[in-house]
Amino acid sequence: MTQILVQSLSGLASAASLFLVAAGLTVIFGVTRIVNFAHGSLYMLGAYIAYSLVTWLPRGHFPFWGGVLAAALAVGLIGVVVEVLVLRRIYKAPELFQLLATFGVVLVVQDVALAVWGAQDLLGPRAPGLRGAVDVMGERFPLYDLVLIAIGGAILLLLWLLFQRSRFGVLVRAATADREMLGALGVNQRRLFTGVFFLGSALAGLAGALQLPRESVNLHMDMAIISEAFVVVVVGGLGSLPGAALAALLIGQMQAFGIVLFPRITLVLVFLVMAVVLVLRPYGLMGRANAAAIVLPPEPPLRALSPKGRAVALAALLLAIALPPFLGDYALVVLSELAIAVLFAASLHFIMGPGGMASFGHAAYFGAGAYAAALLVKHFAAPMELGLLAAPFAAGLLGLVFGWFCVRLSGVYAAMLTLAFAQIAWSTAFQWVEVTGGDNGILGVWPSAWAVPKLAYAYLSLALCLGGALLLRRAIFAPLGYAMRAQRDSPLRAEAIGIDAFRVRWLAFAIAAGFAGLAGAVFAFGKGSVFPTAMAIPRSVDALLMVLLGGVQTVMGPLIGALAYTGLHEQLLRVTQFWRAALGAIIIGLVLFFPRGLAGMGPRA
């Protein structure tokens, strides 16, 4: 009984900080319709700034809490700067590009934090007077966590008052429901947007600052919190503040009790809840349907390559075939990685471009292929060839299972559900130590003897990955590809001529998953090992970046995007330790100036 009480208290403490982050994220989404990936970065900045202020100021109650508050306000202002400099210019751009821009901000902030505070974990001071623990019916419970619960409650109350009693709050609620009408009533949305960004960012900053006494400040805080905040916001319903509060409570308790009851699947649990909620209530607990469309302008019709384009493509292919014998080992490895990137990007493009479905969790299938191959090798001593053969089927099967849920939803919710499933896959790889080796991964996944030389493996990668990409291209030009584009362009018309959009999307999803799996398997044998990072969020984001850089609406896009992104990555790594910031700045610049992607700049491919 006591333990239940203590656990639920600790659940409340994590719910409090989750709520602070999620509240800002959901209000920003409600009003501006932007899914702000950089929200986690603002949280991390809050923690760093608070660390600097609190360690710099003399010890004491006032300096500590003053520092926390000042950090929150500073982060609020940073949010305003981001809004004014970047987001304000792209409110009318397609949602995916907005998302990409906010991810660019994530990268920039990461390196700013690295430059200012360094790579090591920073341990902040404990809150003065709150270091100890209290006795809760015989169990010890950290005093600071009790204070955190109180702060969470107080902020909830203040927000409630703000939204119910102030003109600003009334306008925010009205804008969330129908911002066009609000504009016709004379309300300047820009000012409202900036105000909302300040509020949301300050809340994220406050949440980060309040973590100072609980955990060390580090460069991974942004990604860790953003995926949890997404879960809370999506479970609560995008744009709904009460929904965020409810979902934060739910998720906080799930985490607290999950550790006790299902210690082996704590990570999966949260995402499982999200998946179940979205399957039962596609718009979250308290969300509304209007919030979620992802709309892209119509793309030009598919055309086979012009004779000139064909010649260029052929020349490039011949070059890729002729070049390897003259390359060194390192260059061969890079070549192989390029080929893998092309297939991975092409498989995501397959569902995003022609299919019109956004996936934030495509790494799940890449990883599934990699793990399938590695597990076969490790547990059944299978040869590489069998691993490479089985991987696409294993990943395709996973795609069939996850896709059955995901392809029913649309827009941001669908994207979030793919993210949730990817996190489930990642957590499984991470926590099922007996089978997957957990964080230590699976080692010794080596190719067959004939493919061990780097040259042979480079050719194998080229053959499998470019072959896979060509097969996908073929499917795009076949009736199925047209059916995918048809249901994307006009679901109404597709239904009216007998196209079963669900089946088309489902099949496409599974095919894309299968080819991502093949890329994953080639990757696994190339590295000789597999780690859970093969299916982590950053890898999904890599794929998204490649596709969006190349241009969603062009068949050659993923190829160009994969080459550009991987090449850029390599080059930036070489010239600067702050390659993330450079990459982020480039991404932001591209979104601001070339919203159609790289391939959209030149003649249509």
Added chain:
Amino acid sequence: MSLLRVEGLHKSFGGVKAVQGVSLAVAAGELLALIGPNGAGKSTCFNMLNGQIRPDAGRVTLAGQDITGLAPRAIWRLGVGRTFQITATFASLSVLENVQMALLSHQRRLMRLWAPLSAEDPTPALALLERLGMAEQAARPCGVLAYGDLKRVELAIALANNPRLLLMDEPTAGMAPAERVALMALTARIARESGIAVLFTEHDMDVVFTHADRLLVLDRGRMLAEGSPEDVRANPAVREVYLGHEGRH
């Protein structure tokens, strides 16, 4: 013998009775216009016939077969073509490809992965486009067509499965005045030639009175009048609905 027969359709949304007891019949080769002021229940009625809305009560039969509550996909397979108030075509496909999709779907050859669509014989699709005067524009993407041309492409798509019945929701809305009459004249000609029954809603009274064989007037979800254009025009109840209660003031 009526091809489409509708008996006693009812539909409520929340507490609002949108459609209350509508019955109608359309024969092969006949054009029936469904008219009425805003909120009369035309769209609801229409969407119950094409499968987008399931009626609370009533029966819809097509050539004797009960199609009440079937999905739009299934209704299409039974030979019902549709055009939309705001045109719905595949913007990133060419005119030809739009029609080919309907043909392929009709032949159940959509889920193929290997042979490219461009290897398909374009003759049947081109023949349809020829009939509607759109063959010259076959290679253009639907995303750039003039609105009147889009309406013709929609009609070509709707005709691709050799329909027995055409359901047209405001076929001339959004078109330039001169094109309206031409499109409906074309529709009427095709319907008569091929013995297709046509049910359409329309606001443009010129179009209605020039091309409809019969009219059905709805008001507040109920059938107010039905008959030939002349009968309906002379009906005092219909005049009151359209001109307000001027007689009383």
Added chain:
Amino acid sequence: MLHVEALHAHYGRAHILHGVTLTVHAGQVHVLLGRNGAGKSTTMKAIMGLVPPSAGRVEFLGQDITGREPFEIARAGLGYVPEERRIFAELTVEENLETGRQKPRPGLRPWSVERVYELFPSLVAMRRRPGGRMSGGEQQMLTIGRSLMGNPQLIMLDEPSEGLAPVIVERMAAAIRVLKAEGLSVLLSEQNLFLAQAVSDRASIIERGQIRWTGSMAALMADTAARQAYLSV
């Protein structure tokens, strides 16, 4: 006061307005009549900047407002009451009114929540009720009140009688007369000739996105042929 010159507008690629020309004089109630689909709502949306005009010009109080953002047009003194009413369903009556509130305009008696309640007394009793839980007639009153809170000099009412019982339509007519007496100009769109006749000074008939007939309301009532041609079946 409001002058619209050769206005064209599209919905996607559908060409809805084919050169609408219309003048509303200060202090008058001007009704825009026409069947559904004729272009009444689109005319209002294009004036308000909610549908960007593809050609033509909108002048308000001598100022060119073509292509401005809706919030600027609203602040210039144009109120808009949409056909679908677009009440903020989760906001209370009082909060809905608050969303419309703008600075007072020199020379006009400023609108307040109390004044809206004077105009529509039945709203008082439900000031704390969410807009989504009101009847159609009550919502119509609220949406008019909400736009009045912006102290407009001209208010556009898009089919305020749609779906309302005759008693409520009479109530709307009375309210429009009160607004006119206050010196407000009104552009009204209607299919209901009864309401139009009861309140309007002038009328225009729109058909297929063009104005076909303009004149005084009395002249329209005398012109049976025009009514028959454009409004009846």
